[in-house]
Amino acid sequence: MARLLRRLIAPTAPGIQRDTVRLRLDDAAEIEVLRVRDPRARRLKLSVDERGARLTLPTRASLVSGERFLQANRQWLQQQLARFSDDGLLAPPLLLREPGVLPLRGALLPVHWEDGRFTRIEVDEAGAHIQLSARAGEAALRRALREFYEAQTRADVGQWLPKYLPGLARAPARLRLKVMSSQWGSLAPDGSMALDLALVLGRPSAFEYVLVHELCHLLQANHSPAFWAEVQARFPHWEQERDYLRLEGRRLKGTLHQLLQVRA
Structure with missing residues:
Protein backbone atom coordinates (compact mmCIF):
# COMPACT_ATOMS: atom_id res chain seq x y z
CA MET A 1 0.00 0.00 0.00
CA ALA A 2 2.81 2.41 0.92
CA ARG A 3 4.50 1.78 -2.43
CA LEU A 4 1.24 2.43 -4.26
CA LEU A 5 0.75 5.71 -2.39
CA ARG A 6 4.27 6.84 -3.23
CA ARG A 7 3.60 6.20 -6.92
CA LEU A 8 0.32 8.11 -6.77
CA ILE A 9 1.69 11.22 -5.05
CA ALA A 10 5.09 11.27 -6.76
CA PRO A 11 5.53 14.08 -9.30
CA THR A 12 5.02 13.05 -12.90
CA ALA A 13 8.27 12.53 -14.76
CA PRO A 14 8.77 15.01 -17.61
CA GLY A 15 8.09 13.53 -21.02
CA ILE A 16 10.11 13.75 -24.20
CA GLN A 17 9.74 17.08 -26.01
CA ARG A 18 10.40 17.55 -29.73
CA ASP A 19 10.75 20.51 -32.03
CA THR A 20 12.96 21.51 -34.95
CA VAL A 21 15.70 24.07 -35.42
CA ARG A 22 17.19 25.28 -38.70
CA LEU A 23 20.94 25.20 -39.22
CA ARG A 24 22.95 26.79 -42.04
CA LEU A 25 25.83 24.60 -43.18
CA ASP A 26 29.19 25.70 -44.59
CA ASP A 27 27.94 25.28 -48.18
CA ALA A 28 25.12 27.79 -47.40
CA ALA A 29 22.49 25.04 -47.46
CA GLU A 30 19.91 25.10 -44.66
CA ILE A 31 18.73 21.93 -42.96
CA GLU A 32 16.22 21.11 -40.25
CA VAL A 33 17.55 19.40 -37.13
CA LEU A 34 15.16 17.51 -34.90
CA ARG A 35 15.73 18.77 -31.34
CA VAL A 36 14.71 16.29 -28.64
CA ARG A 37 14.73 17.05 -24.92
CA ASP A 38 14.89 13.64 -23.26
CA PRO A 39 14.91 13.18 -19.46
CA ARG A 40 16.87 9.95 -19.94
CA ALA A 41 19.73 11.72 -21.73
CA ARG A 42 22.89 12.36 -19.75
CA ARG A 43 24.71 14.54 -22.27
CA LEU A 44 24.29 16.47 -25.48
CA LYS A 45 24.29 14.15 -28.47
CA LEU A 46 24.17 14.72 -32.24
CA SER A 47 23.24 11.84 -34.55
CA VAL A 48 22.40 11.34 -38.22
CA ASP A 49 20.38 8.60 -39.88
CA GLU A 50 18.27 8.23 -43.02
CA ARG A 51 15.64 10.53 -41.51
CA GLY A 52 18.08 13.40 -41.03
CA ALA A 53 19.89 15.06 -38.12
CA ARG A 54 18.86 14.78 -34.48
CA LEU A 55 20.09 16.78 -31.47
CA THR A 56 19.36 15.24 -28.07
CA LEU A 57 19.47 17.41 -24.94
CA PRO A 58 19.28 16.40 -21.26
CA THR A 59 16.47 18.04 -19.27
CA ARG A 60 18.75 20.60 -17.64
CA ALA A 61 20.61 21.62 -20.81
CA SER A 62 19.77 25.08 -22.14
CA LEU A 63 18.78 25.85 -25.71
CA VAL A 64 21.83 28.10 -25.96
CA SER A 65 24.15 25.21 -25.10
CA GLY A 66 22.38 23.09 -27.71
CA GLU A 67 22.89 25.81 -30.34
CA ARG A 68 26.59 26.07 -29.48
CA PHE A 69 26.93 22.29 -29.70
CA LEU A 70 25.35 22.31 -33.16
CA GLN A 71 27.65 25.07 -34.38
CA ALA A 72 30.71 23.31 -32.97
CA ASN A 73 29.81 20.09 -34.81
CA ARG A 74 28.53 21.67 -38.01
CA GLN A 75 31.34 20.32 -40.20
CA TRP A 76 30.92 16.78 -38.85
CA LEU A 77 27.18 17.01 -39.43
CA GLN A 78 27.68 18.10 -43.04
CA GLN A 79 30.05 15.19 -43.65
CA GLN A 80 27.59 12.67 -42.23
CA LEU A 81 24.69 14.00 -44.27
CA ALA A 82 26.86 13.82 -47.41
CA ARG A 83 27.76 10.21 -46.60
CA PHE A 84 24.12 9.21 -46.33
CA SER A 85 23.34 10.96 -49.60
CA ASP A 86 26.30 9.33 -51.42
CA ASP A 87 25.26 5.88 -50.14
CA GLY A 88 21.78 6.36 -51.58
CA LEU A 89 20.14 6.33 -48.16
CA LEU A 90 18.72 9.81 -48.60
CA ALA A 91 16.79 10.66 -51.75
CA PRO A 92 17.21 14.13 -53.28
CA PRO A 93 14.97 16.53 -51.34
CA LEU A 94 11.94 17.96 -53.10
CA LEU A 95 12.19 21.74 -52.85
CA LEU A 96 9.31 24.06 -53.46
CA ARG A 97 9.00 25.09 -57.12
CA GLU A 98 12.46 23.76 -57.99
CA PRO A 99 13.30 20.91 -60.42
CA GLY A 100 13.14 17.53 -58.75
CA LEU A 141 3.15 21.04 -50.24
CA ARG A 142 3.77 18.52 -47.42
CA ARG A 143 0.02 18.13 -46.87
CA ALA A 144 -0.53 17.59 -50.59
CA LEU A 145 2.25 15.00 -50.70
CA ARG A 146 0.77 13.06 -47.81
CA GLU A 147 -2.73 13.13 -49.33
CA PHE A 148 -1.31 12.04 -52.68
CA TYR A 149 0.59 9.09 -51.23
CA GLU A 150 -2.40 8.05 -49.12
CA ALA A 151 -4.63 8.07 -52.21
CA GLN A 152 -2.08 6.06 -54.22
CA THR A 153 -1.71 3.55 -51.37
CA ARG A 154 -5.46 3.04 -51.06
CA ALA A 155 -5.72 2.60 -54.83
CA ASP A 156 -3.14 -0.21 -54.74
CA VAL A 157 -4.83 -1.93 -51.80
CA GLY A 158 -8.18 -1.62 -53.57
CA GLN A 159 -6.70 -3.27 -56.65
CA TRP A 160 -5.16 -6.25 -54.80
CA LEU A 161 -7.56 -6.89 -51.94
CA PRO A 162 -10.41 -8.55 -53.91
CA LYS A 163 -7.98 -11.24 -55.11
CA TYR A 164 -7.22 -12.40 -51.55
CA LEU A 165 -10.51 -11.91 -49.70
CA PRO A 166 -12.18 -15.18 -50.84
CA GLY A 167 -9.66 -17.27 -48.89
CA LEU A 168 -10.14 -15.38 -45.63
CA ALA A 169 -12.65 -15.89 -42.85
CA ARG A 170 -13.29 -12.14 -42.75
CA ALA A 171 -12.10 -8.89 -44.24
CA PRO A 172 -9.99 -6.33 -42.37
CA ALA A 173 -12.18 -4.13 -40.18
CA ARG A 174 -10.55 -0.96 -41.50
CA LEU A 175 -7.33 0.32 -43.01
CA ARG A 176 -5.06 2.89 -41.39
CA LEU A 177 -2.10 4.42 -43.21
CA LYS A 178 0.80 5.49 -41.01
CA VAL A 179 4.40 6.62 -41.13
CA MET A 180 6.15 3.78 -39.31
CA SER A 181 9.68 3.74 -37.96
CA SER A 182 10.44 0.03 -38.22
CA GLN A 183 7.36 -2.03 -39.11
CA TRP A 184 5.77 -2.29 -42.55
CA GLY A 185 2.35 -3.26 -41.28
CA SER A 186 0.35 -4.55 -38.34
CA LEU A 187 -2.99 -6.13 -37.57
CA ALA A 188 -4.85 -5.22 -34.38
CA PRO A 189 -6.97 -7.75 -32.44
CA ASP A 190 -10.14 -6.04 -33.71
CA GLY A 191 -9.08 -6.71 -37.31
CA SER A 192 -7.88 -3.17 -38.08
CA MET A 193 -4.94 -3.19 -40.46
CA ALA A 194 -2.18 -0.57 -40.49
CA LEU A 195 0.25 -0.16 -43.39
CA ASP A 196 3.36 1.96 -43.75
CA LEU A 197 2.89 4.78 -46.23
CA ALA A 198 6.46 4.24 -47.46
CA LEU A 199 5.38 1.01 -49.14
CA VAL A 200 3.97 2.89 -52.12
CA LEU A 201 7.41 4.36 -52.82
CA GLY A 202 8.98 0.95 -53.48
CA ARG A 203 8.26 -1.72 -56.06
CA PRO A 204 4.61 -2.83 -56.08
CA SER A 205 5.33 -6.53 -55.58
CA ALA A 206 6.93 -5.79 -52.20
CA PHE A 207 3.89 -3.76 -51.17
CA GLU A 208 1.58 -6.58 -52.25
CA TYR A 209 3.60 -9.05 -50.18
CA VAL A 210 3.18 -6.93 -47.04
CA LEU A 211 -0.56 -6.74 -47.67
CA VAL A 212 -0.74 -10.54 -48.01
CA HIS A 213 1.39 -10.93 -44.88
CA GLU A 214 -1.02 -8.87 -42.80
CA LEU A 215 -4.10 -10.52 -44.31
CA CYS A 216 -2.73 -13.92 -43.31
CA HIS A 217 -2.68 -12.73 -39.71
CA LEU A 218 -6.47 -12.86 -39.92
CA LEU A 219 -5.99 -16.64 -40.13
CA GLN A 220 -2.92 -17.07 -37.92
CA ALA A 221 -2.18 -14.39 -35.30
CA ASN A 222 1.49 -15.41 -35.07
CA HIS A 223 4.52 -16.24 -37.20
CA SER A 224 4.27 -20.00 -36.84
CA PRO A 225 4.95 -22.48 -39.66
CA ALA A 226 1.20 -22.52 -40.23
CA PHE A 227 1.24 -18.77 -40.81
CA TRP A 228 4.07 -18.92 -43.34
CA ALA A 229 2.27 -21.77 -45.11
CA GLU A 230 -0.70 -19.42 -45.59
CA VAL A 231 1.62 -16.73 -47.00
CA GLN A 232 3.34 -19.25 -49.29
CA ALA A 233 0.03 -20.48 -50.67
CA ARG A 234 -1.01 -16.96 -51.65
CA PHE A 235 2.33 -15.36 -52.54
CA PRO A 236 4.95 -17.97 -53.51
CA HIS A 237 7.76 -15.46 -54.11
CA TRP A 238 7.38 -13.72 -50.75
CA GLU A 239 11.00 -14.31 -49.71
CA GLN A 240 12.28 -12.20 -52.62
CA GLU A 241 10.08 -9.30 -51.52
CA ARG A 242 11.10 -9.68 -47.88
CA ASP A 243 14.75 -9.50 -48.96
CA TYR A 244 14.02 -6.42 -51.06
CA LEU A 245 12.48 -4.64 -48.08
CA ARG A 246 15.42 -5.58 -45.88
CA LEU A 247 17.79 -4.12 -48.47
CA GLU A 248 15.82 -1.02 -49.47
CA GLY A 249 13.73 -0.40 -46.35
CA ARG A 250 15.90 2.29 -44.76
CA ARG A 251 16.04 4.22 -48.01
CA LEU A 252 12.28 4.03 -48.57
CA LYS A 253 11.41 5.07 -45.03
CA GLY A 254 14.04 7.80 -45.01
CA THR A 255 12.76 9.16 -48.31
CA LEU A 256 9.20 9.37 -47.00
CA HIS A 257 10.33 11.10 -43.81
CA GLN A 258 12.29 13.60 -45.87
CA LEU A 259 9.42 14.31 -48.26
CA LEU A 260 6.83 14.77 -45.52
CA GLN A 261 9.22 16.39 -43.03
CA VAL A 262 8.12 13.80 -40.47
CA ARG A 263 10.37 13.10 -37.50
CA ALA A 264 10.11 10.18 -35.09
Whole structure:
Protein backbone atom coordinates (compact mmCIF):
# COMPACT_ATOMS: atom_id res chain seq x y z
CA MET A 1 0.00 0.00 0.00
CA ALA A 2 2.81 2.41 0.92
CA ARG A 3 4.50 1.78 -2.43
CA LEU A 4 1.24 2.43 -4.26
CA LEU A 5 0.75 5.71 -2.39
CA ARG A 6 4.27 6.84 -3.23
CA ARG A 7 3.60 6.20 -6.92
CA LEU A 8 0.32 8.11 -6.77
CA ILE A 9 1.69 11.22 -5.05
CA ALA A 10 5.09 11.27 -6.76
CA PRO A 11 5.53 14.08 -9.30
CA THR A 12 5.02 13.05 -12.90
CA ALA A 13 8.27 12.53 -14.76
CA PRO A 14 8.77 15.01 -17.61
CA GLY A 15 8.09 13.53 -21.02
CA ILE A 16 10.11 13.75 -24.20
CA GLN A 17 9.74 17.08 -26.01
CA ARG A 18 10.40 17.55 -29.73
CA ASP A 19 10.75 20.51 -32.03
CA THR A 20 12.96 21.51 -34.95
CA VAL A 21 15.70 24.07 -35.42
CA ARG A 22 17.19 25.28 -38.70
CA LEU A 23 20.94 25.20 -39.22
CA ARG A 24 22.95 26.79 -42.04
CA LEU A 25 25.83 24.60 -43.18
CA ASP A 26 29.19 25.70 -44.59
CA ASP A 27 27.94 25.28 -48.18
CA ALA A 28 25.12 27.79 -47.40
CA ALA A 29 22.49 25.04 -47.46
CA GLU A 30 19.91 25.10 -44.66
CA ILE A 31 18.73 21.93 -42.96
CA GLU A 32 16.22 21.11 -40.25
CA VAL A 33 17.55 19.40 -37.13
CA LEU A 34 15.16 17.51 -34.90
CA ARG A 35 15.73 18.77 -31.34
CA VAL A 36 14.71 16.29 -28.64
CA ARG A 37 14.73 17.05 -24.92
CA ASP A 38 14.89 13.64 -23.26
CA PRO A 39 14.91 13.18 -19.46
CA ARG A 40 16.87 9.95 -19.94
CA ALA A 41 19.73 11.72 -21.73
CA ARG A 42 22.89 12.36 -19.75
CA ARG A 43 24.71 14.54 -22.27
CA LEU A 44 24.29 16.47 -25.48
CA LYS A 45 24.29 14.15 -28.47
CA LEU A 46 24.17 14.72 -32.24
CA SER A 47 23.24 11.84 -34.55
CA VAL A 48 22.40 11.34 -38.22
CA ASP A 49 20.38 8.60 -39.88
CA GLU A 50 18.27 8.23 -43.02
CA ARG A 51 15.64 10.53 -41.51
CA GLY A 52 18.08 13.40 -41.03
CA ALA A 53 19.89 15.06 -38.12
CA ARG A 54 18.86 14.78 -34.48
CA LEU A 55 20.09 16.78 -31.47
CA THR A 56 19.36 15.24 -28.07
CA LEU A 57 19.47 17.41 -24.94
CA PRO A 58 19.28 16.40 -21.26
CA THR A 59 16.47 18.04 -19.27
CA ARG A 60 18.75 20.60 -17.64
CA ALA A 61 20.61 21.62 -20.81
CA SER A 62 19.77 25.08 -22.14
CA LEU A 63 18.78 25.85 -25.71
CA VAL A 64 21.83 28.10 -25.96
CA SER A 65 24.15 25.21 -25.10
CA GLY A 66 22.38 23.09 -27.71
CA GLU A 67 22.89 25.81 -30.34
CA ARG A 68 26.59 26.07 -29.48
CA PHE A 69 26.93 22.29 -29.70
CA LEU A 70 25.35 22.31 -33.16
CA GLN A 71 27.65 25.07 -34.38
CA ALA A 72 30.71 23.31 -32.97
CA ASN A 73 29.81 20.09 -34.81
CA ARG A 74 28.53 21.67 -38.01
CA GLN A 75 31.34 20.32 -40.20
CA TRP A 76 30.92 16.78 -38.85
CA LEU A 77 27.18 17.01 -39.43
CA GLN A 78 27.68 18.10 -43.04
CA GLN A 79 30.05 15.19 -43.65
CA GLN A 80 27.59 12.67 -42.23
CA LEU A 81 24.69 14.00 -44.27
CA ALA A 82 26.86 13.82 -47.41
CA ARG A 83 27.76 10.21 -46.60
CA PHE A 84 24.12 9.21 -46.33
CA SER A 85 23.34 10.96 -49.60
CA ASP A 86 26.30 9.33 -51.42
CA ASP A 87 25.26 5.88 -50.14
CA GLY A 88 21.78 6.36 -51.58
CA LEU A 89 20.14 6.33 -48.16
CA LEU A 90 18.72 9.81 -48.60
CA ALA A 91 16.79 10.66 -51.75
CA PRO A 92 17.21 14.13 -53.28
CA PRO A 93 14.97 16.53 -51.34
CA LEU A 94 11.94 17.96 -53.10
CA LEU A 95 12.19 21.74 -52.85
CA LEU A 96 9.31 24.06 -53.46
CA ARG A 97 9.00 25.09 -57.12
CA GLU A 98 12.46 23.76 -57.99
CA PRO A 99 13.30 20.91 -60.42
CA GLY A 100 13.14 17.53 -58.75
CA VAL A 101 11.73 14.03 -58.76
CA LEU A 102 8.89 12.33 -56.93
CA PRO A 103 9.36 8.66 -55.94
CA LEU A 104 6.41 6.35 -56.63
CA ARG A 105 6.18 2.57 -57.08
CA GLY A 106 9.90 2.09 -57.59
CA ALA A 107 10.33 4.95 -60.06
CA LEU A 108 11.45 8.58 -59.83
CA LEU A 109 8.94 10.78 -61.64
CA PRO A 110 10.09 14.17 -62.96
CA VAL A 111 8.20 16.97 -61.23
CA HIS A 112 6.37 19.68 -63.19
CA TRP A 113 5.28 22.70 -61.14
CA GLU A 114 2.07 24.39 -62.23
CA ASP A 115 0.00 27.33 -61.02
CA GLY A 116 -3.60 26.75 -59.97
CA ARG A 117 -6.32 27.69 -57.52
CA PHE A 118 -5.78 24.59 -55.38
CA THR A 119 -2.82 22.50 -54.26
CA ARG A 120 -2.97 19.01 -55.76
CA ILE A 121 -0.76 16.36 -57.37
CA GLU A 122 -1.55 14.33 -60.48
CA VAL A 123 0.49 11.75 -62.38
CA ASP A 124 0.57 10.94 -66.10
CA GLU A 125 3.07 9.68 -68.68
CA ALA A 126 5.08 12.90 -68.40
CA GLY A 127 5.63 12.59 -64.67
CA ALA A 128 4.17 14.23 -61.57
CA HIS A 129 2.29 17.52 -61.94
CA ILE A 130 2.22 19.51 -58.71
CA GLN A 131 -0.28 22.34 -58.85
CA LEU A 132 0.16 25.10 -56.28
CA SER A 133 -1.77 28.24 -55.55
CA ALA A 134 0.14 31.51 -55.47
CA ARG A 135 0.17 31.58 -51.65
CA ALA A 136 0.99 27.90 -51.11
CA GLY A 137 4.12 27.26 -49.06
CA GLU A 138 6.06 24.32 -47.66
CA ALA A 139 3.28 23.25 -45.30
CA ALA A 140 0.74 23.08 -48.13
CA LEU A 141 3.15 21.04 -50.24
CA ARG A 142 3.77 18.52 -47.42
CA ARG A 143 0.02 18.13 -46.87
CA ALA A 144 -0.53 17.59 -50.59
CA LEU A 145 2.25 15.00 -50.70
CA ARG A 146 0.77 13.06 -47.81
CA GLU A 147 -2.73 13.13 -49.33
CA PHE A 148 -1.31 12.04 -52.68
CA TYR A 149 0.59 9.09 -51.23
CA GLU A 150 -2.40 8.05 -49.12
CA ALA A 151 -4.63 8.07 -52.21
CA GLN A 152 -2.08 6.06 -54.22
CA THR A 153 -1.71 3.55 -51.37
CA ARG A 154 -5.46 3.04 -51.06
CA ALA A 155 -5.72 2.60 -54.83
CA ASP A 156 -3.14 -0.21 -54.74
CA VAL A 157 -4.83 -1.93 -51.80
CA GLY A 158 -8.18 -1.62 -53.57
CA GLN A 159 -6.70 -3.27 -56.65
CA TRP A 160 -5.16 -6.25 -54.80
CA LEU A 161 -7.56 -6.89 -51.94
CA PRO A 162 -10.41 -8.55 -53.91
CA LYS A 163 -7.98 -11.24 -55.11
CA TYR A 164 -7.22 -12.40 -51.55
CA LEU A 165 -10.51 -11.91 -49.70
CA PRO A 166 -12.18 -15.18 -50.84
CA GLY A 167 -9.66 -17.27 -48.89
CA LEU A 168 -10.14 -15.38 -45.63
CA ALA A 169 -12.65 -15.89 -42.85
CA ARG A 170 -13.29 -12.14 -42.75
CA ALA A 171 -12.10 -8.89 -44.24
CA PRO A 172 -9.99 -6.33 -42.37
CA ALA A 173 -12.18 -4.13 -40.18
CA ARG A 174 -10.55 -0.96 -41.50
CA LEU A 175 -7.33 0.32 -43.01
CA ARG A 176 -5.06 2.89 -41.39
CA LEU A 177 -2.10 4.42 -43.21
CA LYS A 178 0.80 5.49 -41.01
CA VAL A 179 4.40 6.62 -41.13
CA MET A 180 6.15 3.78 -39.31
CA SER A 181 9.68 3.74 -37.96
CA SER A 182 10.44 0.03 -38.22
CA GLN A 183 7.36 -2.03 -39.11
CA TRP A 184 5.77 -2.29 -42.55
CA GLY A 185 2.35 -3.26 -41.28
CA SER A 186 0.35 -4.55 -38.34
CA LEU A 187 -2.99 -6.13 -37.57
CA ALA A 188 -4.85 -5.22 -34.38
CA PRO A 189 -6.97 -7.75 -32.44
CA ASP A 190 -10.14 -6.04 -33.71
CA GLY A 191 -9.08 -6.71 -37.31
CA SER A 192 -7.88 -3.17 -38.08
CA MET A 193 -4.94 -3.19 -40.46
CA ALA A 194 -2.18 -0.57 -40.49
CA LEU A 195 0.25 -0.16 -43.39
CA ASP A 196 3.36 1.96 -43.75
CA LEU A 197 2.89 4.78 -46.23
CA ALA A 198 6.46 4.24 -47.46
CA LEU A 199 5.38 1.01 -49.14
CA VAL A 200 3.97 2.89 -52.12
CA LEU A 201 7.41 4.36 -52.82
CA GLY A 202 8.98 0.95 -53.48
CA ARG A 203 8.26 -1.72 -56.06
CA PRO A 204 4.61 -2.83 -56.08
CA SER A 205 5.33 -6.53 -55.58
CA ALA A 206 6.93 -5.79 -52.20
CA PHE A 207 3.89 -3.76 -51.17
CA GLU A 208 1.58 -6.58 -52.25
CA TYR A 209 3.60 -9.05 -50.18
CA VAL A 210 3.18 -6.93 -47.04
CA LEU A 211 -0.56 -6.74 -47.67
CA VAL A 212 -0.74 -10.54 -48.01
CA HIS A 213 1.39 -10.93 -44.88
CA GLU A 214 -1.02 -8.87 -42.80
CA LEU A 215 -4.10 -10.52 -44.31
CA CYS A 216 -2.73 -13.92 -43.31
CA HIS A 217 -2.68 -12.73 -39.71
CA LEU A 218 -6.47 -12.86 -39.92
CA LEU A 219 -5.99 -16.64 -40.13
CA GLN A 220 -2.92 -17.07 -37.92
CA ALA A 221 -2.18 -14.39 -35.30
CA ASN A 222 1.49 -15.41 -35.07
CA HIS A 223 4.52 -16.24 -37.20
CA SER A 224 4.27 -20.00 -36.84
CA PRO A 225 4.95 -22.48 -39.66
CA ALA A 226 1.20 -22.52 -40.23
CA PHE A 227 1.24 -18.77 -40.81
CA TRP A 228 4.07 -18.92 -43.34
CA ALA A 229 2.27 -21.77 -45.11
CA GLU A 230 -0.70 -19.42 -45.59
CA VAL A 231 1.62 -16.73 -47.00
CA GLN A 232 3.34 -19.25 -49.29
CA ALA A 233 0.03 -20.48 -50.67
CA ARG A 234 -1.01 -16.96 -51.65
CA PHE A 235 2.33 -15.36 -52.54
CA PRO A 236 4.95 -17.97 -53.51
CA HIS A 237 7.76 -15.46 -54.11
CA TRP A 238 7.38 -13.72 -50.75
CA GLU A 239 11.00 -14.31 -49.71
CA GLN A 240 12.28 -12.20 -52.62
CA GLU A 241 10.08 -9.30 -51.52
CA ARG A 242 11.10 -9.68 -47.88
CA ASP A 243 14.75 -9.50 -48.96
CA TYR A 244 14.02 -6.42 -51.06
CA LEU A 245 12.48 -4.64 -48.08
CA ARG A 246 15.42 -5.58 -45.88
CA LEU A 247 17.79 -4.12 -48.47
CA GLU A 248 15.82 -1.02 -49.47
CA GLY A 249 13.73 -0.40 -46.35
CA ARG A 250 15.90 2.29 -44.76
CA ARG A 251 16.04 4.22 -48.01
CA LEU A 252 12.28 4.03 -48.57
CA LYS A 253 11.41 5.07 -45.03
CA GLY A 254 14.04 7.80 -45.01
CA THR A 255 12.76 9.16 -48.31
CA LEU A 256 9.20 9.37 -47.00
CA HIS A 257 10.33 11.10 -43.81
CA GLN A 258 12.29 13.60 -45.87
CA LEU A 259 9.42 14.31 -48.26
CA LEU A 260 6.83 14.77 -45.52
CA GLN A 261 9.22 16.39 -43.03
CA VAL A 262 8.12 13.80 -40.47
CA ARG A 263 10.37 13.10 -37.50
CA ALA A 264 10.11 10.18 -35.09
